[in-house]
Amino acid sequence: MTDRTRILLLSIWAGLLAGPPVVPSAGADERRNVLIIQTDEHNFRTLGCYRRTLPDEQAFVWGKDAVVETPAIDSIAQRGAICTSFYATSPVCTPSRAAFFTGLYPHQTGAHTNNQPLHSDIVTFAEVLRREGYATGYAGKWHLDGPGKPQWAPERRFGFADNRFMFNRGHWKNFQLTDAGPRVGARDKNGAPSYGVADADEQTFATDWLADRAMDFIREHADQPFCYHLSLPDPHGPNTVRAPYDTMYADMAIRPPMSFSMSKENPAWAAVGGKNSAVKFNPALMTLYFGMVRCIDDNVGQILDTLAELKLTDKTIIVFTSDHGDLCFEHGRLNKGNPYEASAKIPMIIAAPGLIPEGTRVDQALGTVDFAPTLLSLLGKNTAHPMAGRDASPLLTARQGEQWDDVAIIQSSGSSPSWFAVITDRYKLVLSMSERPWLFDLENDPDELKNSIGLDQNRDVVRRLATRLRDYARSQEAGFLNAKLKGQIESLLDK
The missing domain is CATH 3.30.1120 (Arylsulfatase, C-terminal domain)
Structure with a gap:
């Protein structure tokens, strides 16, 4: 069976489960901009808008006062929709990102495991929009072009015409903009790029530097429709952040989550990175994690202010999401890779003025594979190929009479999960x-x-x-x- 045949069968299966095909919203503005802000390894409980959807014992797993406030990200949810059961189709960087950009399951994209490249003939939602005349661009971590590291501006752009500030992989903390192009600012004793923070400040720290590139693009293309993807490598480890965020939560009392010591059974699938034993609780890691999240939120606030200044807020679909979660000591573990909530459940917040009512809450189960068809439907665009993901725009736009099957399927990485x-x-x-x-x-x-x-x-x-x-x-x-x-x-x- 060929790849194209498999994709077609998968699309037919998805259509049968999702019910009758969805017609794009009437009056969808073809000139709506798209801004996607994607973080890496982000625990949903660190966002105020998600804590408000949870009972206290779930919202404050590290302690009643152990929280980071995220007013800018929360404001996106207030103006649009928050999806409370949104999951990484495969909770590891490469396969989750592959599903997000293509609307296909990871094993259909070739990028089923970290550092595996995306098939060259796949058309992403960005390519669909580029063909429609959108200015498209990308800054930050990509992780879909093989093992290259950092590998700036991969040759295969997948619809992101301006990918000067796209790097393939790595969790760098310090960037510089030179006459020869972008480079990692921190270096080890041998002169090789390192993950060190070094002397990073509000101009060179990764989150700030990448957010600045996004704002530059928005200003440059304010008079035409654009689609920009800002992919921040934080709050993925190493848990380091520039001042003042590195000490902002240093005095906070942080306790281990209840599941840290209460898990009586350790399923084999709970192993992270091949290890199935609990890690030692280290509250300092959480204070720095919170600092990274707060730095992200402050930069999101600046980006939102830029849109408002240019009078683009009502013309722009704004998405805040992540590629997968971080256990952050839940079940005695860190990082991701298993189906526990903190590993697999991720933020998905979408504001689309005139399309999505303010304060919308979607509780039905969704996955990253559902994003591309949903976005294109909101924009009134046709997909370039059959997609396995489902169009969830009826849930977001509160259209009546639509039936929805409340099931999402996620899987481990690998061609045979x-x-x-x-x-x-x-x-x-x-x-x-x-x-x-x-x-x-x-x-x-x-x-x-x-x-x-x-x-x-x-x-x-x-x-x-x-x-x-x-x-x-x-x-x-x-x-x-x-x-x-x-x-x-x-x-x-x-x-």
């Missing part, structure tokens, strides 16, 4: 090659401490979610599921 999670707003079924099936009831067990797979009252839920995974797998190429995972699905369906 080792685990899958089938998620609704309330339930999460996890099947793994190395573990028995798990079911989390996120309403009654938000810390994901109990396996509720064997409870009689959950039998119908388990069957429904297992059926969805079976149908999804059948739409994929042969060998997508190994015999053990197929056997788990059939066993759940027979109960």
